[in-house]
Amino acid sequence: xxxxxxxxxxxxxxxxxxxxxxxxxxxxxxxxxxxxxxxxxxxxxxxxxxxxxxxxxxxxxxxxxxxxxxxxxxxxxxxxxxxxxxxxxxxxxxxxxxxxxxxxxxxxxxxxxxxxxxxxxxxxxxxxxxxxxxxxxxxxxxxxxxxxxxxxxxxxxxxxxxxxxxxxxxxxxxxxxxxxxxxxxxxxxxxxxxxxxxxxxxxxxxxxxxxxxxxxxxxxxxxxxxxxxxxxxxxxxxxxxxxxxxxxxxxxxxxxxxxxxxxxxxxxxxxxxxxxxxxxxxxxxxxxxxxxxxxxxxxxxxxxxxxxxxxxxxxxxxxxxxxxxxxxxxxxxxxxxxxxxxxxxxxxxxxxxxxxxxxxxxxxxxxxxxxxxxxxxxxxx
Amino acid sequence: xxxxxxxxxxxxxxxxxxxxxxxxxxxxxxxxxxxxxxxxxxxxxxxxxxxxxxxxxxxxxxxxxxxxxxxxxxxxxxxxxxxxxxxxxxxxxxxxxxxxxxxxxxxxxxxxxxxxxxxxxxxxxxxxxxx
Numbered sequence: 001x002x003x004x005x006x007x008x009x010x011x012x013x014x015x016x017x018x019x020x021x022x023x024x025x026x027x028x029x030x031x032x033x034x035x036x037x038x039x040x041x042x043x044x045x046x047x048x049x050x051x052x053x054x055x056x057x058x059x060x061x062x063x064x065x066x067x068x069x070x071x072x073x074x075x076x077x078x079x080x081x082x083x084x085x086x087x088x089x090x091x092x093x094x095x096x097x098x099x100x101x102x103x104x105x106x107x108x109x110x111x112x113x114x115x116x117x118x119x120x121x122x123x124x125x126x127x128x129x130x131x132x133x134x135x136x137x138x139x140x141x142x143x144x145x146x147x148x149x150x151x152x153x154x155x156x157x158x159x160x161x162x163x164x165x166x167x168x169x170x171x172x173x174x175x176x177x178x179x180x181x182x183x184x185x186x187x188x189x190x191x192x193x194x195x196x197x198x199x200x201x202x203x204x205x206x207x208x209x210x211x212x213x214x215x216x217x218x219x220x221x222x223x224x225x226x227x228x229x230x231x232x233x234x235x236x237x238x239x240x241x242x243x244x245x246x247x248x249x250x251x252x253x254x255x256x257x258x259x260x261x262x263x264x265x266x267x268x269x270x271x272x273x274x275x276x277x278x279x280x281x282x283x284x285x286x287x288x289x290x291x292x293x294x295x296x297x298x299x300x301x302x303x304x305x306x307x308x309x310x311x312x313x314x315x316x317x318x319x320x321x322x323x324x325x326x327x328x329x330x331x332x333x334x335x336x337x338x339x340x341x342x343x344x345x346x347x348x349x350x351x352x353x354x355x356x357x358x359x360x361x362x363x364x365x366x367x368x369x370x371x372x373x374x375x376x377x378x379x380x381x
Numbered sequence: 382x383x384x385x386x387x388x389x390x391x392x393x394x395x396x397x398x399x400x401x402x403x404x405x406x407x408x409x410x411x412x413x414x415x416x417x418x419x420x421x422x423x424x425x426x427x428x429x430x431x432x433x434x435x436x437x438x439x440x441x442x443x444x445x446x447x448x449x450x451x452x453x454x455x456x457x458x459x460x461x462x463x464x465x466x467x468x469x470x471x472x473x474x475x476x477x478x479x480x481x482x483x484x485x486x487x488x489x490x491x492x493x494x495x496x497x498x499x500x501x502x503x504x505x506x507x508x509x510x511x512x
Contacts, residue, residue, distance in 0.1 A: 017422075033448040034423045228422065228449055298426055299446050321425045321448055328426075358428070358444065 005050035006145050006203045010210050014224055021227060022117035024051040029226040036229035037323040040192055044151035045225035046213050049191075051116035054144050054200065055123070059135040062109040064267075066100065068129060071252060071275050073262035074110075077102045082172045082189055084260055087114075087122060092251040092271030092278070096122050097242055099189055101174045107136070111174070111185070113146070113198075115242045129270070145206030149213060150196030150233075152375065153220040158186070158197055160216050168197075171378045180212040191230060193237025193374040235329060236322050238291055238369035244302050245289070245317045245331050253278040254333070256289040256369070287314065287333040290348055291369035292355075294328035296362040300355040306332050307354040307361060316355060322371055329371050330355075330364075388481045389415070394498055395507035396457040398439075401481070402501070404494065408463060412485040413445070413454065413476060416511045421447040424476045429465040429487060436460070436489075438497045443486055445476070458498060460491030 002025040011018065016027035027048065029036060039045045057066065066074040070085040077083050079102055087095040096118040101111040114122050119141060126137050149157060159165050161179045163186065169175045174187040182205045190196040201209050214222060231241070240246045240255060251274060252261055258279055277283030294300060300319035307313055319330030334348070349368050354361040393401040399417030403410045418424070426446035436442045437459040445452050465487050468475055476484040491497065502510065 028449070029422055032423050232448060298428065299451070301451060321446075323448075 003051075005048055006206045007048045007050060007147075007210050010207055011048065011224075016224070016226060019227075022051055022115075024116060026051060027224070027226040029228045030224045033226070033228035033232060034323045036223055036225045037232050039221065039223035040151045040194060040225060040229065040233055041324055042152070043221040043223075044149060044153040044157055044196075044217060045192075045223050045229070046210070046217065047148040047150065047225045047230060048145070048210070049148050049198070049230075050145040050206070052146050053112075053114040053116060053119035053122070053139065053141040054146070055112040055114060055119075055126070056108045056138045056140055057110040057112065057135060058107045058138075059109070059133070061133040061135045065130060065133040065135045066110060067265075067267040068133075068269050069126065070100070071261040071265070071269055071272065072100075073265040074100060074102075075267075076262075079104045080169065080173050080175055082174055082187060084172075086246075086252045086257065086260070087125060088252065088269070088271040088275065089125070089248060090270050092253075092274030093248045094242075094246045094250055094252060094255065095125055095248060097240060097246055098122075099187075101185075101187060103174065103176075103185075105176075107138070111200075117243055143203060145201050145203050147199045147201065147206065147210060147213065148190055148192075148196060149199065149217075150190045150192040150194050150225075152195060153217075153222075154194070154196040155377065157213070157217050157220050157222065160219075161213065171195075171376050180209055180216075182209055184209070188377070191239055192233040193239065193370060193372060193376075194233075195375060195377045231318075232320060232323060235318055235320060235331070236324055236370065236372045237374055238331065238371060240331075241318055250287070250333075251275055251278060251285070254285050254287050254289065285336050287335050287337075288348070289369075290314075290332055290334055290366050291371060292330050292332065292353060292364045293325070293367050293371070294330075294355070294362065294364045295352075296364070297328070298357055298362050299328040300330045300332075300357060300362075300364065305356040306334065307356060308334075308351070310354075313353065324372055329367075331369075388479070389504050390481055393481075393504055394457065394501035395504060396455065396501055397510070398455045398457075399511075400455060400457040401504075402457040402498070407490060408488045409458060409460065409491050409494065410485050410488050411457060413480050414507065414511075415480050416508070418477055418480045418484075421445065421452060422477075423448050424473045427469040427473045427476070427486075429469065430462050432462050432465060434462050436462075438493070445473075454486065456489075457501060458489075458491050459493045460489035462487050463490050464488040
């Protein structure tokens, strides 16, 4: 039986098309995925992402514990700031990707927002790694709803809901405050490539907040957004989807996430040898993430094979139409195992590739990621 | 009644895989039902068969890609393709807008029509089944 979020009834009222996702019954679309996508790019959209997991870390060894879990340097994280991280295993591969927020509240030193499908694995891994640390790991996912307000009008809407622009958290920051007179945690993060907020609210208040956001958002042409558009939005922004583009066989370096890894972090962490070895070129990467666009009109999908010069060269991990570019785009991995031409290729952008679709090869080419410019509000950072 | 339901042509028969077929003189027109289109969402790509190719009932003859996924489309009756809706190549969204008129998929000549239509449902009955 799939779980329902506290916003299920609101979604039924809106005639959402609901599908099972990661153990939850979630809205895939309310009207049309393309309309919802464009609403977020042009105006503002509201997402129910309450399926996501919330884990609070506290105790005197919180920092040292987190330092062991992720390749990022959590010691550099200031109060009310956030950092994009990966939970890595001993082989340097990715158990989950997550955002760590530093709250400095009693019992809530750090907030970890993790993928719905990975909560159990994450908790298991954290508990196994907590031996010897004075740390409390609290999975509070069942007590919170998560609402995302994303798009160029998001900041105006949040202001209208009672949090003035000058007191809104900056990009990749979080603060406790009131939105629609409800005490919430407001983070300036998201999964769309647009400016926006993720609002963590206690379950009893989530339906009221949802309705209030939609009501006050009318003047900004707000639309409720389903998981379908969430996927096309994140793909245009080339943001990885765990289970598609990231899994326990891929390191952050192979996934094109070396930028997020702390190169000068002194503490040891799970998989450090492999991850730093790959960054320093001492250990060979097994694969390499690429972004591509289809030259032929057909969409490529997760699991399709990539060919170069008629030889199998990799696999598509995410693919579909880009409503903004009106092209089919995708992410995938090229194998670096034994193909010497790929290993010596300094630059893959511009390379012609083919995708096997229903037993036929179609032309595509490697392009730079992200596919569209991200429009985060970073001026204050 | 939705706008699309009002446009449902007299005499169509529907399959349980949500294709419709309409006999018009010597040819049959095949398309997708409004229910199927509703379930698919925005159609972004259509792969149609070549003219002259032959398919039996229940064989895959086309692929329709929505934003989220590719779906295979099955022959409600067997036959030989005599025309495909070329408009859909550049404007696949027509299927969403008008699945019964402008959004038809292919026209076929069928020699097995009498046998193949056994088990297909009239629109009203089909609608009751899927509702």
